[in-house]
Amino acid sequence: MSPPLTDAVLNELLEQIPVLAGRQRQLQELSGGLTNRNVKISTPDGVYVARCCDMGSNFLGIDRDREYRNTIAAEQAGVGARVIDYRPDLGILLLGYIDGHTLCNDDFQRPGVLHKAAAAIRQLHAGPRFTGRFDMFERQPSYLKTVLEKGFRIPDDYLDYADRFDEIAHVLTATDSTTVPCNNDLLAGNFISDGDKIWLIDYEYSGNNDPCFELGNVWSECGLSIEQLEELVTAYYGRPLRHKTARAHLQGIVAKYGWTLWGCIQNGSSAIEYDFWEWAMERYEAAKAEFDGPNLARLLADVQAAD
Structure with a gap:
């Protein structure tokens, strides 16, 4: 964003948003935000979060209009923050503040957290369909094209594993085509617990996707063991399913390789x-x-098995 988004510049932008205009405000930087700045805004009338981002082109495939629409859908599903305003001209998505504890990887080792996370994910997936799709088998080649065209550094042997990535893609796409509205970026910091339930935030990469990608990505990003992945999948589906656990495991591998x-x-x-x-x-x-x-061979076999 130009000029640099200092608090003074941000305050000028916030003055153009009706719910904040003319109101006393206190700004507090929030952690996270590797592609945007998140700021907590406290006013006498309410507490908000401004997601501030560059609305120009980006190499990461982020569609801010789609993020806005899917954030509304997540709110309608009952697991997302309230959407207050969207000002693409200012580069700001204004949300209601969720008063709770932002999770870290260690929290997933506490009793009950995995089951609450599974319930939140299931609620999101049962909600309104999202705008657009997300498929790591499409996103990874797009990212690879960008990396090669721009001459960005990648691991020396990255392409040595392309055949295994393609083999997983072939098996997963051949066995199930189910898609549901997915966040697709559920690292620990995108789970917020209010004590009773868990909320899901940050829909930059949202789109309709394989539900097992969501589960596998949680395993990948939140430091879960294989046993915890099985527990998460079982809690999500309501019973142990070997082929779904294998599918989530493979999608987690795909997530690691693509991200x-x-x-x-x-x-x-x-x-x-x-x-x-x-x-x-x-x-x-x-x-x-x-x-x-x-x-790997066992997982590829298990994902094709009937439970």
């Missing part, structure tokens, strides 16, 4: 001071371990 390129793009293009290369390599090394490990 690696997200980190490579950010490493090569973002002005944010953050070690995106380390972020990318953490996911890549985990993906390699799965590709090279002893379980």
Whole structure:
């Protein structure tokens, strides 16, 4: 965003939003936001969150209009923050503030958290259809094209695993075509617990997708064990399903491999001071371990089995 989005500049922009205009405001930076700035805005009338972003073109395939529409759908599903206003001319999506505890990976080790997370995910997936689709088997090639065209750094042996990625894609697309409205980016910081229930935030990468991608991505991003992945899938579906657990596991591997390129793009293009290369390599090394490990053939067989 130009000029640089200082608090003074942001306050000028906020003055153009009716619910905030002329009201006393206190701004507080929120953590996270590797592609945007999130600011808590406290007023005498209410508390809000401004998601501030550059509305120009980006290398990551983020569609801010789609994010807005899908954030509304998530609110309608009963698991997303209230949408107050959307001003693409200002680069601001204004949301109601959810008063709760933002989760971290350690929280998923506490009793009951996985089951509440599964309930929230199931509620989102049962809600209104989203605008657009998200498929890592489409997104990864798009990211790879960007990386190669722009000359961004990638792991030296990244393409050595393309055949295994394609093999997983073939099996998953051949066995199930179900799609539901998915967040697709449920790292721990996008879960907020109010004590009674868990809310899901941040719909930058939202779109209709395989529900098992959502579950596998949670496993991938939130530091879950394989046993916890099975518990999450069982809680989501209401009973143990070997082929769904295998599907979620494979989608989690796919997520690690695909999001690696997200980190490579950010490493090569973002002005944010953050070690995106380390972020990318953490996911890549985990993906390699799965590709090279002893379980891939079994998972590919299990996903085709009838439970």
